[in-house]
Amino acid sequence: MMDMPAHEIVERLKKPPPLCRPFVSVDEAPAECLNLMNECWNEDPSKRPSFDEIFKQFRGISRGRRANIIDSMLRMLEQYSSNLEDLIRERTDELEVERTKTDKLIGQLLPKSVAQALKKGKPVQPEDYSDCTLYFSDIVGFTTISALSEPIEVVDLLNDLYTMFDAIIATHDVYKVETIGDAYMVASGVPNRNGNRHAAEVSNMSLDILHSIGAFKIKHMPEIKVKIRIGLHSGPVVAGVVGLTMPRYCLFGDTVTTASHMESSGLPYRIHISLSTVKVLTSLKVGYHIDTRKAQVKGVEDTYWLMGRDGFNKPLPIPPDLAGGASNHGISLDEIPVERRQKFLDRQSKIKK
Structure with missing residues (x-):
């Protein structure tokens, strides 16, 4: 018309x-x-x-x-x-469920405040933290365990171990920074400031982890006990996001280096802590049990062992000894199962050649 x-x-x-x-x-x-x-x-x-x-x-x-x-x-x-x-x-509900899953996943990879800023396209500026405590742990003799295992068995071992660790740290005010191979790094006081409780939170977490590792079994090699070294140190750090593709939340400063050194210079089934961490724990007056480890080098300050806490009744694994040496930083031949021992010896002879 x-x-x-x-x-x-x-x-x-x-x-x-x-x-x-x-x-x-x-x-x-x-x-x-x-x-x-x-x-x-x-x-x-x-x-x-x-x-x-x-x-x-x-x-x-x-x-x-x-x-x-x-x-x-x-x-x-x-x-x-x-x-x-x-x-x-229906589609809106499905979208909301997927958005919740995505937010949860991003929240596990990055701190919530950082994730929100990145989602909005805002730059994340590096931030200074004057007080925090860092945790490092490492598996004793991990190279030997890897040599005795198939690649998929190594992956299963680390997944089982760190899934157990993740469940423990969820009950403490700490933030898991990263895992690199068999190294596990945790911080408290970063990115959420918590006054001077950071040392207590990490110490309590360390005692829980040390207790749990005593009963942990490797599925494919239950005869070999998993022993870890733990190192703690307190001090200032700078935190920031590095990279645009797969961004990582990283910590920088001497505190990180010292905490890593506390772990590497420690002993199996021991929590090795620095003087700065001891001072914070002592100021809290909670009743932490601390032993002095005399400095190995003249002129270097003493370090300490965290042995327990008043009210902490969970059994801890018994350290092999307090002396340094290969038995404390690796796995002895006697600990290796007979059926895998020859494989290890053959591998060692090839490396020497």
Whole structure:
């Protein structure tokens, strides 16, 4: 009736003014239908009738008579609208579930504050932390264990061990920084500042980890006990995000180096702590049991062993001894199962050649 091609009608509808509306002769439809059409074209969406209202008006227009075509059309429109709403609601719920999963995963990879800033496209500035405590641990003789195992067995070992560690640290106010091979790094006081409780949180976590490692078994080599060295140190660090692809939250400073050295210079089944950590623990007056380890080098300050805490009744594994040497930093030949011993000896002879 408008005598225009469809695309031109669409363009006029998209770009008023003037408003583009069809002119329907009064002879072509009842007056009630024409009025209803005009209501549906109202420029204010809030003044347009809903599908339910349209259905009711058509019922009145037909005065109870069956109008199959109109009724069918309205039912189809009503059903389509209802189905569309249900579909949108279902897809929105699915999207919310997936978004929650993604946020949870990102929160496990990066601190929440850092993750939120990165999601908004904001730069994450490095931040100074004047007080924190760092934890490092390492598996004694991991190179030997790897040599005695298949690659998939090494992966399973680390996954089992660090899944157990992850469950323990979830009960303390600490942040897992990273794992590199068999090294496990945790911090407290970073990125959430917690006053001077950082040393206590890491110390309590270390005692729980040392207790759990005593009962840990390697699935493919239950004869070999997993022994770890633990080192703690307290001090200032700088924290920041490094990289854009697979960004990592990293800590920098002498505190990191010293904490790593406390671990590497420690002994199996021992928690090796520095003087700065001892001072913080002593100030808390919680009752930590600390023994002095005399400095190995003249002029170097003493370090200490964390032996326990008042009220901590969980059994701890017994250290092999307090002396240095290969037996404390590796696995002796006697500990290796007989069926794997020859494989280890063959590997060692190839390395020497």
